[in-house]
Amino acid sequence: MQLNLADGTILCIDLCETHNFNWLESNFGRIFSVFDQQDSGNISFGCIRSNSERIFIKYAGARPSSFDGLPSDAVARLHRATTVYQDIQPHEHLLAMQMAFSVEETGGFVLVFPWLNRAECLHSHWVYPPPAKYEHPQSPYYRFRQLPLEQRLIALQAIFSFLEHVDRLDYVAIDFYDGSIMYDFDLNTLKICDIDLYEKIPCRSALPPWGSPRYLSPEELSGDSLLDHRTNVFRMGACAFGLIGGELDRSRLKWDASDSLYQIACRAIADHPRDRYTNATEFLYKWYQARETLKANSQSKQ
Known part of the structure; x- marks a missing residue:
């Protein structure tokens, strides 16, 4: 679909199917970026308001080609996500929701976030699909x-x-993976995004599960x-293997850190839940x- 913007720009x-996005520019200013390759049913936009503030818009209600479900289901999930954000924020490493509202013209739903100017997604699959993610020198994951x-530690x-903050609030971090991690290479800081699908404990797994096989526990499968x-x-534990180990190759050979940290990460990813640490705080x-x-050992040797 082509979207004709107010300044004459054509956005694809x-x-x-076609969809009404007239509300977007009238409410949020000029669109400068589109993210339409998500399997969640959401489409996201980068917009610049009249005061030059950049914001990130997450919208459900259209039918992206990469989405197999119903727009109404995507709308319901995004609407439910407002409660998740309200429960979990604030946290210094969470990209906080600023507002949420329904779009009367389309029946869709919107979440609004601040724009992260320099941060890059560690799983930018729409630009660096595997194997480029692991090999291309400009890939955020490769650079990380x-x-x-x-x-990295x-x-x-x-x-x-x-x-741990999420765990203390009795939520399961459903769909957390490296696509949820935004890293700023200039400041060496990060933010977590996309907590939409987190669920209150206890909850039940569903098939197919949300998330990446690299981060999914056996019980979710x-x-x-x-x-x-x-x-x-x-x-x-899976995140540790993803960022300082070999992802699904969880051998010691692929692990960059110490033996003691390796043993802790291995216990965290034990197949049976009873063999893991009791909770995030213990881990x-x-x-x-x-x-x-x-x-301490390193300092004593100096």
Whole structure:
């Protein structure tokens, strides 16, 4: 679909059918970016308001070509997400929702967020699909993996801090993976986005599950299994393997950090939930304890 903007620019959006987007410019100013390759049914836009403020708009109600479901289901999910954001924010590493509202003209629903000027998504599949994600020198994931180990460990600590916050609030981080991580390479800071599908504990798995196979726990793949704090623990371990290990190759050979951290990550991703840490706080305590021991040993040798 071609969208004719007020300044004469023609914007192409990959949709199954035409859709009314007149409300977008009239409410939020000039559109400068479109993200239409998500399987959630949402389409996102970067807009510049009259005061030069940049914002990120997430919209459900259209039918993107990459989406197999019903627009009404996408609208219901995004509407439900407002409660998730209200429950979980604020957190220093969460991209916070600014507002939410229904679009009368289309029956759609909108969430509004601040625009992150320099941050890049670590799973930019629409620009760097695998294997380019792992090999292209401009790929955000590739560049992240080239950072010094300590810098990546600091980034992991930020992610773990957020996931522990989520766990303490009795939510399961459904659909969390590296596509949820926005990294600023200039400032070496990160934000977590896309918490739309997080669910209150206890909840049940659904097939097909939301998320990446690289981050999914065994119970999420079985259908109608209980998801709880130990599912979050698995997610934290999988994230560690994703950022300082070999993703699904969880061998010691692919692990960049210490043996002690490797053993902690391995327990976190145990196949059976009862063999993992009880919750995110216990995992994080063990992880921090190992980090502090390593630092102390390093300083004593100097």
